[in-house]
Amino acid sequence: ATQHRLWPEIDRISVEQLRYARLGVGEGGWQLFAEDGEMKMYKREEESNGMVVDPLKACHVVRGVTGHEMCHYFFSPDVRMEWETTVEQMTVIEKIADDTLVFLQVHKRIWPASQRDALFWSHMRQVPDHNDRDGHDIWIVCNHSTDNSDFPQSNNGKCVRVTLTVCLVCQTFIDPPKDGAKITRDDITCKITYCSVVNPGGWAPASVLRAVYKREYPKFLKRFTAYVIDQCKDKPIMF
Numbered sequence: 001a002t003q004h005r006l007w008p009e010i011d012r013i014s015v016e017q018l019r020y021a022r023l024g025v026g027e028g029g030w031q032l033f034a035e036d037g038e039m040k041m042y043k044r045e046e047e048s049n050g051m052v053v054d055p056l057k058a059c060h061v062v063r064g065v066t067g068h069e070m071c072h073y074f075f076s077p078d079v080r081m082e083w084e085t086t087v088e089q090m091t092v093i094e095k096i097a098d099d100t101l102v103f104l105q106v107h108k109r110i111w112p113a114s115q116r117d118a119l120f121w122s123h124m125r126q127v128p129d130h131n132d133r134d135g136h137d138i139w140i141v142c143n144h145s146t147d148n149s150d151f152p153q154s155n156n157g158k159c160v161r162v163t164l165t166v167c168l169v170c171q172t173f174i175d176p177p178k179d180g181a182k183i184t185r186d187d188i189t190c191k192i193t194y195c196s197v198v199n200p201g202g203w204a205p206a207s208v209l210r211a212v213y214k215r216e217y218p219k220f221l222k223r224f225t226a227y228v229i230d231q232c233k234d235k236p237i238m239f
């Protein structure tokens with residue numbers, strides 16, 4: 001089959017985002033702005049022609065689920081509205097492949113800014129992780145804004161379109177149980193790196209945006225990881 005016109009970009013951005021996620025937060029001016037148990041959230045304060053576009057990097061360790069499970073639920077359109085509280089409306093406008101969809105999401109208006117929507121492709125892939133001895137495969141979901149002539153920006157002037165690049169990179173660690181016993185969820189740990197850069201599209205007060213991110217990102221990651229743990233607890237392990 002001939003490849004989809006977006007495939008070269010999807011492949012390039014996914015590879016680039018995996019590399020970016022695996023860079024530590026030691027260098028590059030990351031500042032810790034939220035901490036909750038194993039979850040640590042860092043940001044860099046950046047503006048692009050007067051608009052706040054602060055990159056975010058969150059690191060978290062979740063016990064009892066695999067990276068495949070984390071990415072499966074993050075990618076799945078069917079369950080998105082169960083954990084994503086800032087989304088008012090979500091549509092899959094194109095299915096490029098089983099592991100690659102195009103989403104249109106209208107986000108709830110955050111006063112006093114105008115309402116936003118986001119149109120992005122979402123791609124999930126497994127990356128063999130040869131260089132980590134005890135680490136297992138890495139699973140990644142990458143979301144990146146794209147254009148679609150059927151869904152032009154600011155539909156009837158209602159929403160301002162944001163541009164975003166997001167990646168969720170998950171690595172599974174298994175603590176092998178005693179002499180060949182069956183692996184249970186108690187033996188599994190998932191190391192997560194969530195990176196996001198959201199350009200608000202139209203002007204929004206820096207103070208409002210920074211307050212939104214400071215409040216919403218920790219909530220978002222805590223809620224999402226709790227959702228996956230709850231969904232997986234009585235199901236067979238998806239390695």
Ligand SMILES: CCCCCc1ccc(-c2ccc(S(=O)(=O)CCO)cc2)cc1/C=C\c1ccccn1
Binds near residue numbers: 084116198200209
């Ligand atoms: C003035 C407000 C401008 C921001 C509005 C906004 C735009 C985009 C997004 C957003 C956040 C996470 C993703 S994702 O990780 O790909 C998962 C799929 O939904 C995609 C989009 C959110 C929000 C608004 C709130 C907000 C901001 C951070 C964190 C959580 N909510």
